[in-house]
Amino acid sequence: MQLIDIGANLTHDSFDHDRDAVLQRAREAGVTRMVITGASREHSPKALELAQAHPGFLYATAGVHPHHAVEYTAECDAEMRALLAHPEVVAVGECGLDYFRDFAPRPAQRKAFERQLQNAADTGKPLFLHQRDAHDDFVAIMREFEGRIGPAVVHCFTAGKRELFECLDRDWHIGITGWLCDERRGQHLRELVPNIPANRLMVETDAPYLLPRTLKPLPKDRRNEPAFLPHIVEALARDRGEEVAVTADATTATAAAFFRLP
Incomplete structure (x- = not known):
């Protein structure tokens, strides 16, 4: 297999001691390209640095996750726009809404989301989106930018049938993670994935999060990494x-077409 992991948080400090080994294991597992998630003012520049250090293998996104929405100031917006000018940065995000944890006030989340959608409209780069327990507000804000933004992927999709079909009806892409391998939370997702058109479906680990629970043996540190992407693909193919x-x-x-990868 030659796979593309569209969402790996490789700037996470859990990779600081063995990042090169993690990348090597990914290559050996058939992961030929990865998109490193930029999800904050701190980590988006780090994602770009990683991509620049591994040309042709790693790419980056630049954005601010809704958990960090309060940091999306005018200065932060200028920083994101500067990052998005780099060719290694292939998408705007991770951005969106998260009402599940509400780590940032909802008005701040909505404002940060709107500003990043404007960045996508201005740059023409695709969107790497996050949505949890906020679907209706998420769709309403996205609708305001219809006709001005390019392709979008709802990363780490975990919602239900109504949400999936509304995303597909809007021509958005869907990112599937190891959530599919969780017998406690992923059964509904297993039943939904046959409905996703092949040209709208992508895979990701969201490493170091969402370790597939069906992976055997499980790593002792319970850290997910891109080398486990084939396990997710096998589960997805089965379903x-x-x-x-x-x-x-x-x-x-x-994924190659969506992110315009060479």
């Missing part, structure tokens, strides 16, 4: 009733 190679090839082609 879609496809050969693994079919799912692998389709998700890779979709």
